Amino acid sequence: MLIPYVAFNIFYLSSNQADLRRFVTVISVLCLFLSMSMHSTIDDGIYLDGRYVLMYFGLVFGGIPTGFILLLEFMVFRFSLGGSGLLSALISTSLTFPLSIYSSHLYHKIKNKAIITVTTGILCCFIPTCVLISIYPTAVKENFLIKIVFVAVQNGVGIWLLTSLFAKSISDREMSFRYAQTEKIEAVSQVAASLVHEVRNPLTAVKGFLKLIYEAPLPREKVMQYIDISMEEIARTEAILSDYLSLSKPLSQNVEKFDLSSHLQSVVEVLMPFANMNNVVLKMEIHVNGVWINANGDKVKQALLNLIKNALEACTPNEDGLVTTKLTVQNGEAILIVSDNGVGMTKEAVERLGSIYYSTKSNGTGLGLTFSYQVIHDLEGTVKVNSVLGVGTSFIITIPLNSDIND
Structure with a gap:
């Protein structure tokens, strides 16, 4: 269930061109498959996995289309597994999936996202437990402690942990690139202040030589010497300004x-x-x-x-x-x-x-x-x-x- 967070930090944290929705869809589909393949069980046909965590995660960061792709994947996989727990799985999912859709909508609307995440985690822990108790009371009673601990940690804590960590990684990534550009502007601004003094020196020299040429008749050789010096100063100024402008322009992505x-x-x-x-x-x-x-x-x-x-x-x-x-x-x-x-x-x-x-x-x-x-x-x-x-x-x-x- 934490693979999306780990994979994002390894492959996409330093890239500002990552397609977040596509990444979330692909990694959620993969992780749901792995989670359902490596399920735990409390009785024959009653399987425990991370489906609720990954569906909520997919809805929050991938959107409604990602959520329905995960729902379809779950349905196909769960029907292929069969077993006595199929009915409870379908009922639990039919209740938690609309709840997850609504919660993901609220997640992007309200400021205090932690409340929505924790509430969803508690409900995704409570609803499947109640459904199992109603349909398979004996199986749940015989494995009550492991059922409560497993569901509470996997669904409740899992939803809170994965959503919070992934949201922080996205925030850090966006802030890093935003502030990198800000730092660039600040650095270039400070350099610009020093460039004013540097550019003023050759301009003063050029101005002085032009004034000498204008005010008094000089031999042609002397005039040409002054002009050559002025051209060198202007060329040096142009080179400095060109380098400065290449630094101040927005960062491109071309390698x-x-x-x-x-x-x-x-x-x-x-x-x-x-x-x-x-x-x-x-x-x-x-x-x-x-x-x-x-x-x-x-x-x-x-x-x-x-x-x-x-x-x-x-x-x-x-x-x-x-x-x-x-x-x-x-x-x-x-x-x-x-x-x-x-x-x-x-x-x-x-x-x-x-x-x-x-x-x-x-x-x-x-x-x-x-x-x-x-x-x-x-x-x-x-x-x-x-x-x-x-x-x-x-x-x-x-x-x-x-x-x-x-x-």
Whole structure:
């Protein structure tokens, strides 16, 4: 009965393209089959399984069509089993299924969903028990304790547990992607403030050279020199703004082959003004060009932005703040090291990094780092963190290369 919750967390929690209704329908049909195949029994033909739990779950998260698919599956399976308990099974289901439909409707209407879930669980425990007592009093009396315990735990607690856990997983998944975009906007906004200063410098230079050319006659060679310098400043400004705009656009879902080294360079260029504004030296070491990987370029750029920006912020209290990014290739993997000499972290803080809503910053949500961890893990990469409180932190990230191109 808990397979839907476990499967969702394994396969769909980090994906924002999952078709929830289709997933619920498929997994509910599978789990109902398994539950009825592995039933318990208190007498010949009287079977106990998780049908009520899975039907309610299917109705709540899959809708009415999913509920009727499960009902049809149950009817076919139960008739094939036969036995003396067939009548009680049909009566119990005919009473609990309409109740589950109504409860699933209320579940989406009212705010306090726990009351609906617990009430449904109690009724799905009470109704089948009463039906069995009415039709098979002897069988129930001989197995009264196991019947009460089994039904109470399986139906009552099962409905509450599966529904509550699955609802929380859906909520965490939606909030994670929503806040990942929010963190992206916040990070880009902070970088934009530093870009204003960076763009102002070349514009001031261009303005000065144009003023010199306008106010006094100069030799043609001098004019051409001023124009060349101005064009270089404008080109540098355009490159920075282009990289900034590529980071600020909404995240796409396309997976493509791209060069990690060039993406790292563009992210460092965008963050350089932010580092200068916070009096932190930002260095980059790339020991190999053309580091090709298969990934979503927008997501990788955002992950790099989060990691390097966090390192820069960790160094702001220091007068000699230094952040170094180093990219190498070894054993078919790209190895990226982001190191800083900032405030550092305790061992407990390092172990909790990447957990949803955990942040070492007083005003942080932790979702930026959670998003970065998800992106790296989706690429079958790894993240290792070495940190000493008061000394600094190093993030060691490994990502498999695209062997077709890098070979």
